[in-house]
Amino acid sequence: MSKTYKQVPFAAIVPSPTVSNEHMVTGNWRYLRPVVDKGQCTQCKTCWIFCPDACVDFSKDEGVDFNLKYCKGCGVCSSVCPVGAISRVPELDFDE
Amino acid sequence: MTLAVAIDPNMLEVTVWTRGVTLAKEARDTATLLAKAGKAEGKHVQSFDNYVDLPDRIGVPCKSYARISPDPIETFYEYENYRPDIVVLAEETLVKGHNILGGAKPGCVVVINTARDPEKLLKWISPKENMKHLKAVACIDANALGAGVMLTFDGTEGSGDDTKIGAGVGAAIAGAVAKATGCVKLESLVSVAENKAAVKQGYEKVTVLPVCKGEAFACGLPEDPQEIKWK
Ligand code: SF4
Ligand code: SF4
Numbered sequence: 001m002s003k004t005y006k007q008v009p010f011a012a013i014v015p016s017p018t019v020s021n022e023h024m025v026t027g028n029w030r031y032l033r034p035v036v037d038k039g040q041c042t043q044c045k046t047c048w049i050f051c052p053d054a055c056v057d058f059s060k061d062e063g064v065d066f067n068l069k070y071c072k073g074c075g076v077c078s079s080v081c082p083v084g085a086i087s088r089v090p091e092l093d094f095d096e
Numbered sequence: 097m098t099l100a101v102a103i104d105p106n107m108l109e110v111t112v113w114t115r116g117v118t119l120a121k122e123a124r125d126t127a128t129l130l131a132k133a134g135k136a137e138g139k140h141v142q143s144f145d146n147y148v149d150l151p152d153r154i155g156v157p158c159k160s161y162a163r164i165s166p167d168p169i170e171t172f173y174e175y176e177n178y179r180p181d182i183v184v185l186a187e188e189t190l191v192k193g194h195n196i197l198g199g200a201k202p203g204c205v206v207v208i209n210t211a212r213d214p215e216k217l218l219k220w221i222s223p224k225e226n227m228k229h230l231k232a233v234a235c236i237d238a239n240a241l242g243a244g245v246m247l248t249f250d251g252t253e254g255s256g257d258d259t260k261i262g263a264g265v266g267a268a269i270a271g272a273v274a275k276a277t278g279c280v281k282l283e284s285l286v287s288v289a290e291n292k293a294a295v296k297q298g299y300e301k302v303t304v305l306p307v308c309k310g311e312a313f314a315c316g317l318p319e320d321p322q323e324i325k326w327k
Binding site: 027029072090091092 | 115153154155156157187188189191192193194212216217220
């Protein structure tokens with residue numbers, strides 16, 4: 001059965017990751033940390049879709065949050081955010 | 097396995113930490129320049145990259161190495177510097193979350209490319225027990241030096257660019273290392289670097305914080321902090 005263009009998913013659909021790989025922790029690649037301004041965020045989830053490492057956590061109550069153990073600081077989330085709610089802050093500005 | 101320290105007791109091991117792609121060329125330049133400068137002084141040298149770091153991933157922590165010895169180097173089959181005398185961080189954040197002083201020899205000097213105070217960076221060094229081998233932390237804000245000191249953001253990592261060895265930030269960092277550790281002379285470094293002004297700027301602008309028993313100034317301030325004796 002054929003499908004119309006709009007019915008075809010834009011990429012492969014894979015299950016959301018539920019386990020993490022302890023042998024490939026990429027958090028220490030990061031030198032700019034993504035920080036979300038929750039006042040500006042519209043909860044559109046674009047960053048959640050685009051993060052190449054599935055490091056954007058999203059919940060209805062908390063909104064956008066980042067998994068800093070694996071976030072490698074690539075800045076894709078900040079580039080794709082349509083309202084510019086994600087800024088990149090030098091990692092050494094944070095105590096933790 | 098016989099360790100390099102047993103085979104080459106007088107060999108200096110320099111480890112330059114950096115970030116894949118964005119800064120890999122500059123760090124390789126720093127290591128290469130130090131080795132070439134040592135060679136210009138008639139010493140025996142080696143310089144190579146870490147083979148397992150896969151530096152073609154943007155931002156990945158990776159390392160380049162240099163070895164300088166007054167005697168012929170007999171260490172050939174050790175592909176990492178397991179006992180560094182000098183640790184260089186081409187990017188400041190590497191101080192956080194990496195065991196940069198792992199295996200460091202007593203009297204190790206750390207040189208960091210940063211605009212921050214050395215005191216503020218000390219707290220990130222972990223595990224803390226390695227701090228006892230640390231003699232000094234030197235900081236050079238190489239990214240902020242003159243317009244001619246550029247950063248090569250080039251995915252070809254030297255294969256397709258013609259910037260030659262030591263055209264930018266890596267040269268300034270090498271100058272800072274020369275001043276902070278005395279491992280090579282400024283003249284020999286200048287003679288081998290493409291950007292001679294960058295080497296001199298790095299040499300002049302570096303600030304050195306002596307460290308003792310893991311703490312800054314614990315043994316009192318030396319009369320001239322720049323004059324830290326090397327070996
Ligand atoms: S910086 Fe990169 S890895 Fe980190 S959350 Fe954003 S897109 Fe994901
Ligand atoms: S892309 Fe921007 S606006 Fe959309 S959910 Fe992420 S942070 Fe919020």
